[in-house]
Every structure is written in structure tokens, then in C-alpha cells.
Amino acid sequence: MKKYYPYFSECRKLLIFSFSLLLGALSCELLLPQISGETINYLRDVAAGKVTGKFDLWPYVISFLCLSVLRSVINRRKGIIDTSITTTIIKNIRCRVYDKLQKLSFNYHDNTASGQIISRVIHDVNVMRGYFATLFFTVPEIIIFLLGATVLMLNIHVKLTLVALCTAPVTVYLMIKFKGALHKLWRKTDDLYGDVSTVLQENIAGVKVVKSFAKENYEIKKFNNKVNIFLDSFTDAVSYWAKRVPMAHFIFGLSMPLALWYGGILVIRQEINIGDLTKVLFYLMGYGWRISRIGHIVNTIENAHAAGDRICEIIDTKTEIADKEHALTLNNPSGSIEFANVSFSYKEGKNVVQNVSFKIKPGEIIGITGPTGSGKTSLINLLPRFYEPLTGKICVDGVDIRNIRLDSLRKTIKMVFQETLLFSATISENIAYGKPDASHEEVENCAQLSQAAGFINGFEKKYDTIVGERGVTLSGGQKQRVSIARAVLPGPKILVLDNPTSNLDSEVERIVIENILNLKLTIIIISQKMNVLRKTDRIYVMEDGLITASGTHQELISKEGFYKEIYEEQVLLK
Numbered sequence: 001m002k003k004y005y006p007y008f009s010e011c012r013k014l015l016i017f018s019f020s021l022l023l024g025a026l027s028c029e030l031l032l033p034q035i036s037g038e039t040i041n042y043l044r045d046v047a048a049g050k051v052t053g054k055f056d057l058w059p060y061v062i063s064f065l066c067l068s069v070l071r072s073v074i075n076r077r078k079g080i081i082d083t084s085i086t087t088t089i090i091k092n093i094r095c096r097v098y099d100k101l102q103k104l105s106f107n108y109h110d111n112t113a114s115g116q117i118i119s120r121v122i123h124d125v126n127v128m129r130g131y132f133a134t135l136f137f138t139v140p141e142i143i144i145f146l147l148g149a150t151v152l153m154l155n156i157h158v159k160l161t162l163v164a165l166c167t168a169p170v171t172v173y174l175m176i177k178f179k180g181a182l183h184k185l186w187r188k189t190d191d192l193y194g195d196v197s198t199v200l201q202e203n204i205a206g207v208k209v210v211k212s213f214a215k216e217n218y219e220i221k222k223f224n225n226k227v228n229i230f231l232d233s234f235t236d237a238v239s240y241w242a243k244r245v246p247m248a249h250f251i252f253g254l255s256m257p258l259a260l261w262y263g264g265i266l267v268i269r270q271e272i273n274i275g276d277l278t279k280v281l282f283y284l285m286g287y288g289w290r291i292s293r294i295g296h297i298v299n300t301i302e303n304a305h306a307a308g309d310r311i312c313e314i315i316d317t318k319t320e321i322a323d324k325e326h327a328l329t330l331n332n333p334s335g336s337i338e339f340a341n342v343s344f345s346y347k348e349g350k351n352v353v354q355n356v357s358f359k360i361k362p363g364e365i366i367g368i369t370g371p372t373g374s375g376k377t378s379l380i381n382l383l384p385r386f387y388e389p390l391t392g393k394i395c396v397d398g399v400d401i402r403n404i405r406l407d408s409l410r411k412t413i414k415m416v417f418q419e420t421l422l423f424s425a426t427i428s429e430n431i432a433y434g435k436p437d438a439s440h441e442e443v444e445n446c447a448q449l450s451q452a453a454g455f456i457n458g459f460e461k462k463y464d465t466i467v468g469e470r471g472v473t474l475s476g477g478q479k480q481r482v483s484i485a486r487a488v489l490p491g492p493k494i495l496v497l498d499n500p501t502s503n504l505d506s507e508v509e510r511i512v513i514e515n516i517l518n519l520k521l522t523i524i525i526i527s528q529k530m531n532v533l534r535k536t537d538r539i540y541v542m543e544d545g546l547i548t549a550s551g552t553h554q555e556l557i558s559k560e561g562f563y564k565e566i567y568e569e570q571v572l573l574k
Contacts, residue, residue: 033282041275115198131304335522
């Protein structure tokens with residue numbers, strides 16, 4: 001419970017107020033059987049001729065009515081407050097999980113299915129709502145009522161109370177006995193729900209691939225299989241509990257017959273009156289309702305514990321890449337870069353980058369080329385510290401990037417990725433993503449640089465045109481041009497382009513590359529296109545994680561190797 005304190009600490013005053021209302025509502029409820037019993041005693045005395053004077057039942061009726069109305073008013077107000085409390089707690093947890101996800105490294109996201117993450121942020125956090133509602137409101141209500149009712153029953157007749165409640169301990173024991181096994185079942189069920197979310201998310205993201213291969217029926221079967229497995233696990237958890245609850249309810253259900261039997265004997269012996277027996281029976285009815293809820297409480301708590309474990313796995317995950325205590329901020333960086341004996345691998349095994357070393361001067365334009373899977377993208381992903389190298393170091397402006405604040409480093413470096421992603425927002429908001437306070441003129445200038453202005457102005461709403469999730473309303477080439485404008489707008493000193501023009505025609509590509517090269521930035525371009533690479537100051541060839549050659553375009557085409565081969569394929573054989 002202590003680990004959740006930060007999420008409900010701001011609700012302390014509301015929790016105290018809610019508890020005060022709970023005491024008021026329960027006081028009314030505990031008084032109602034007293035009035036009912038006294039009313040029956042009064043009617044008995046009237047019938048027996050023991051009451052002198054005028055028959056007057058109104059004081060009892062009005063008292064009962066006032067207490068009932070007061071309890072309803074209090075419960076209504078309490079329900080609003082309780083909902084506000086649980087909503088605030090769930091909001092805090094969800095925001096905390098989302099905040100942690102933003103700070104976790106690429107390595108975590110690479111190894112965790114997006115569906116599992118979505119399941120934990122949405123489904124598991126929602127499950128926690130029931131946990132806090134149970135813990136803060138239901139459990140105190142049950143405990144206070146049971147204590148209050150027990151004291152009042154004991155005050156009526158001790159032996160009758162003990163006989164009536166003799167089955168309660170057995171009932172409670174049966175309901176909590178199997179909670180450990182239930183926890184495991186709910187944990188399995190929550191994991192399987194994450195699998196369902198993963199299949200759904202992947203299918204939605206890859207709908208074009210599914211349809212292009214006519215695999216709709218296959219995907220339907222795969223999804224149905226995951227849903228059925230989840231449903232079987234869910235049914236197992238519910239059935240496991242459901243098979244044990246009826247027996248517990250039956251055992252406590254014996255309390256009422258026992259109370260009627262022994263209470264009837266006491267009434268006949270005149271040890272208690274009929275009104276007192278009525279009070280005990282009313283309290284037993286309240287007892288039974290609350291004892292039956294213990295089963296639901298145990299089920300809710302174990303379900304929430306399983307969900308909480310999955311949530312805490314995210315929150316407690318160590319942030320692999322974070323700022324050091326005295327990390328530096330780059331002030332007016334020049335844009336120099338140095339890789340010194342850098343090696344990297346995603347998992348234990350073969351390095352995808354092996355002992356790479358090179359230097360880039362401020363304002364230099366560097367090309368990196370090589371076969372698919374040679375480690376080019378992995379290499380440049382080390383520069384903004386998306387991943388940590390195994391060995392060696394990387395410096396920007398002569399400072400080891402591990403000693404630079406992440407926000408400062410990533411403001412200095414902007415990247416255009418192979419896979420272009422745009423957010424569900426206007427084109428203007430997408431371009432200004434890295435500089436939200438940019439003027440419209442700045443947005444337009446960057447759009448013109450990336451040759452995006454032409455098609456943007458062709459839309460009815462121009463820069464206020466909404467693009468769908470991941471920019472699906474735009475073509476691949478249009479998305480690439482918006483992405484280039486987005487990277488350029490914040491004014492980085494280092495620009496990294498990973499196959500930035502793969503979807504552009506040759507003329508547009510030529511203009512875009514020329515505009516980018518005229519920015520006077522330190523630029524790294526990954527490409528296999530000769531018309532792009534020949535415009536760089538120096539080119540590095542990567543094969544199997546190693547730099548196997550370097551030099552200018554003219555130098556490399558005069559040597560045997562990969563670069564000369566692709567040059568001949570693209571230029572000489574054209």
C-alpha cells in the first residue's frame with residue numbers, strides 16, 4: 001500500500017471527509033433496526049392493552065423516515081466524492097506510468113510488445129480503480145458496520161449474538177483461503193489480455209500488409225484464438241472463485257435460522273422481547289449482505305494485485321539511459337562529432353557495430369553507406385543516446401555524450417528516420433513539433449526547404465489540414481518531406497538523415513538535398529544513392545558492423561569494393 005501513497009496523498013482531505021460521511025450514513029443504518037424493534041414493542045404493548053392514552057405511532061414513523069432520507073442524502077454525496085477520489089488516483093497512476101514510458105530507453109520498447117504496454121496503461125490501471133474503491137470505501141464500511149452491529153447485538157443478548165454469529169468465522173476463512181491461487185490465475189489472465197491487445201494493435205498498424213496478402217481470414221483466426229485463450233483463462237479464474245463462494249454463503253445463511261430458533265426460545269422464556277429479536281434479525285440481514293461481499297472484495301483485490309504487479313513492472317523498470325548528476329548543457333555547440341573505438345550489440349552475442357572510430361568537423365557533410373543490415377542505423381542511433389555503446393565513447397563538441405544532459409544533446413541533434421511517423425494533428429503542428437512556439441513564417445520556410453509547401457497549399461485548409469494517425473492521409477513522399485521540415489525547424493547543429501528521400505522522385509530529391517546541404521550544419525546522411533552520396537565531403541562504407549572503407553566519392557569509385565559496385569550498378573549500367 002505504501003508504494004501507492006504518492007498517488008492518493010493529494011486526496012487526503014477528501015478521504016477524511018468521505019470517512020466522516022461514512023460514519024454518518026452507518027450511524028443512521030445502525031439506528032434503523034433500533035427504531036423498528038421499539039416500534040414492534042410499542043405495537044405489542046398497545047395490543048396487550050399496556051399503553052394508556054392515545055395511540056400514536058407517528059414518532060416512530062417520522063424517526064424512521066428522517067433517518068432513511070438522511071442516510072440517502074449522505075450516501076449520494078459520498079458517492080460523488082468517492083468517484084472523484086478514485087478518478088484522481090487512477091489519473092495519477094496512469095500519468096506516472098506514461099511518464100515512465102517516456103523515459104525508458106529504446107531497448108525496453110524494442111523488447112516489450114506495444115499491445116502489452118497499452119494493456120497495462122489502459123486495462124490494468126482501470127482494474128486498480130476497483131481496488132482503491134474497495135480499500136478506501138467498501139472495506140471500512142464493512143468493518144465499521146460489523147463492529148457496530150456486533151456491539152449492539154451483544155448489548156441485546158450475548159448468547160443470542162454468539163449463536164447467530166457462530167458461522168461467520170468459518171465463512172470468512174473459506175473466502176480468503178484460496179486468494180493465493182486466485183492471484184496467479186488473474187495474473188495469467190491479465191498477461192493474456194495483453195497478448196490480445198498486441199495482436200489487435202499489430203493488425204491495425206499493418207492493415208495494408210494484411211490486405212495486400214489477402215490474409216484477413218488468417219488474422220481473424222489468429223485473433224479469435226488469442227481471444228479464446230484469454231476467455232478460457234478468465235473463465236478459469238471466475239469459476240475457481242465461484243465454486244467456493246456458494247459454500248461460504250450457505251454456511252453463513254445458517255445464521256438466520258439459528259437466530260430465529262434460539263431467539264424464539266428466549267422470547268418464550270421472556271429473556272428478551274419480540275422487538276429485541278427483530279433488532280437482531282435486522283442486524284443479521286446487514287451482516288449477511290456484508291459478509292457476502294467479502295468474497296467479491298477478495299476477488300477484486302487479487303485481480304488488482306495482479307494488475308498492480310504488471311503496472312509496477314513498468315514503474316520499477318530501471319531507466320538505462322538517464323542524466324548523470326552533474327551533466328552538462330551544450331551552449332552554442334559547434335557540431336563536431338567523434339566516435340572512438342565504439343562497439344555495440346542489442347543482445348549478448350555478435351556486435352552490430354564493431355570498433356568504429358572517426359571524426360567529423362563542424363559543418364562537414366558525411367555520407368554512410370553499406371549493405372542492408374551492416375549496422376548503419378544502429379551506429380547513428382548511438383549518437384543521441386538512444387542506446388549505450390558497449391565499449392568506446394562518443395563525443396559532441398569534445399564532450400562525452402554520457403556527460404551531456406539528454407535534453408541538451410537531443411536539441412543539438414535532430415534525426416529523420418527511415419520510418420516516418422506523423423501525429424494526429426495539423427500539418428503545422430507536426431512540423432512545429434520540436435518548436436511549438438514557432439511562427440507560421442518559420443513553419444512555411446521549413447516546408448519550402450523540404451519541398452512540402454506545394455502539396456500543403458493544395459489542401460483546402462493548407463497548414464491546418466489534419467493528418468490521420470501516423471500521417472496515413474499523406475503519401476510516403478509527402479510524409480518524408482513533412483518529417484524533414486520537422487527536423488530542420490528547431491535549428492539543430494547536427495542533422496542525421498536515415499534514407500530521407502527514399503520515396504521522393506529524383507528531381508524533388510535533388511532540390512531537397514541541395515537545400516539541406518546549404519543549411520551549413522553538421523550533416524550525416526545514410527543512403528545508397530550515388531546522386532546523394534557524391535555531394536558529401538566524406539563517405540564511410542560499413543559492412544558487418546565495421547567501417548571497411550572511407551574517402552571522397554572520387555576516391556572510393558577508384559577502389560574495388562562495395563561502393564564501386566553500387567556506383568557501377570546505378571551510374572555505369574543506367
